[in-house]
Amino acid sequence: MPRQIIRRMLITLIILLLCVTNVTGMEFQGTAFHGTLFHRSISFADAADLAISASTDLRSEYKGLKILENAWRLGFRNFLPRFGLSVQENDRLQEIGADSFIKNYSINVDQLLWDGGKLSMSRRLERMDLNLSNTRLERMAGDIAESAIFAYQSVLRMRTILAIKEAAVEFLLGQLKILEKEVELGLALPVDLAEAELALAEARIDIVSLESDLAEFERQFAELLGLEELPPLSEKIDTNRAVVLPSAGISVSLAEEKNPELVETRFSITKRQAELKVASRSWIPTFRLTGSFGLTGNEYPLTRHTWSVGLSIDLSSPWIQNTFSFQRGWEAPHDQTAGLQNSFSPLPNPAASLGKRQAELALSHEKEKYSLAFERTGRNVERALEKCRLADFKRCLAVEAADIASRRYSLEELRLGLGHITRLELMRSHIDCTEKEIVTVEAALGQMQAERELERLLDLKPGELATFARQR
Numbered sequence: 001m002p003r004q005i006i007r008r009m010l011i012t013l014i015i016l017l018l019c020v021t022n023v024t025g026m027e028f029q030g031t032a033f034h035g036t037l038f039h040r041s042i043s044f045a046d047a048a049d050l051a052i053s054a055s056t057d058l059r060s061e062y063k064g065l066k067i068l069e070n071a072w073r074l075g076f077r078n079f080l081p082r083f084g085l086s087v088q089e090n091d092r093l094q095e096i097g098a099d100s101f102i103k104n105y106s107i108n109v110d111q112l113l114w115d116g117g118k119l120s121m122s123r124r125l126e127r128m129d130l131n132l133s134n135t136r137l138e139r140m141a142g143d144i145a146e147s148a149i150f151a152y153q154s155v156l157r158m159r160t161i162l163a164i165k166e167a168a169v170e171f172l173l174g175q176l177k178i179l180e181k182e183v184e185l186g187l188a189l190p191v192d193l194a195e196a197e198l199a200l201a202e203a204r205i206d207i208v209s210l211e212s213d214l215a216e217f218e219r220q221f222a223e224l225l226g227l228e229e230l231p232p233l234s235e236k237i238d239t240n241r242a243v244v245l246p247s248a249g250i251s252v253s254l255a256e257e258k259n260p261e262l263v264e265t266r267f268s269i270t271k272r273q274a275e276l277k278v279a280s281r282s283w284i285p286t287f288r289l290t291g292s293f294g295l296t297g298n299e300y301p302l303t304r305h306t307w308s309v310g311l312s313i314d315l316s317s318p319w320i321q322n323t324f325s326f327q328r329g330w331e332a333p334h335d336q337t338a339g340l341q342n343s344f345s346p347l348p349n350p351a352a353s354l355g356k357r358q359a360e361l362a363l364s365h366e367k368e369k370y371s372l373a374f375e376r377t378g379r380n381v382e383r384a385l386e387k388c389r390l391a392d393f394k395r396c397l398a399v400e401a402a403d404i405a406s407r408r409y410s411l412e413e414l415r416l417g418l419g420h421i422t423r424l425e426l427m428r429s430h431i432d433c434t435e436k437e438i439v440t441v442e443a444a445l446g447q448m449q450a451e452r453e454l455e456r457l458l459d460l461k462p463g464e465l466a467t468f469a470r471q472r
Contacts, residue, residue, distance in 0.1 A: 041232035044462035051148035054226025106294035116284030318353035398443035
């Protein structure tokens, strides 16, 4: 008995180990499988993010902008002292007189003291250029996202229409079989059968063409997302969804605050204002502190040393260029030095005197552009709101027309049962009902596109319009 109990326990333990091993292996395989393929269904926002992350051009532009930003940070070096090291050895052998072997080692220092803020303003201009470039890249990313959303909507449209047409073909095929029996029994005319076969053939041709187009659209969409295969799509075309819109005043206010075009124009105005300040301060002199320390002698170790401290004043304008420098120093053991130098150049660049005027004109132009863009944004938002309302009204009419066609088809079925119409006429009624259903899908898609256009004007993500409208 104890041996049998032990044997049973060992068998149970082995079975449990095998089960655990199999489950672990299945989990590992599932993890690896999910790591290589994208199985989660994606929404409009997911498609936009995937397309942006898959764009090689956009990544390259962002990397280039990152390099420029790092270069701008390193430009802070211009505020710090500049050091220079020079080494010189001058050997002179003379036929008459003593030979000389002079060795000089010196360290030079140059420090900006004050330039009226010109260097700071130039760095601010560079920073504004970077901000403008970043804004343009964001607009580029927005365009890529919109192309992904448009491709998503196109695939949804074609899939929905394909499903409707496939259901219609199944119905026509069933009615055709019944019609064939009716012709055999003499209850229907052969010409009706021929016309029904022609209608079925046309419907099948439409399906084949639509399947071919859908496969190409799905392939292009997957490439746009940077995926090998198109993942499941979570969004659907809802023909019964009513549009929810915010008020015109709130929409216009949000667009005037966050519209990408206006944001970029405001950046441009700020940059032009800074350029005008730089042009206005061009006459301010620049003060620099200079200094040097040197060792000299005929042989090592060098025993003589010198030092000097000076001030340099540079006044540059379109009409004059004047540089004044003064130095005071000492040479061991007892010598003292002093130097004074001034260089003057008249009319170095008279054309640059128009720089301030050009900056004023550029600022005025940017303000006019902003004013026009500001007014245009308000009109575009109001137009987009009206377009959404019209698209919603068109969808409602299409739904009503499809409902009427469906009820008419039900009446045609009753009339067929009473013998008032032929089966071919019933098939025609079903084809008309199918066409009305497709029109409804097109109208619902048009409403989605109109809403997305408004969302883009308001700088909202896909699907945020209804949430924003309810919150307001």
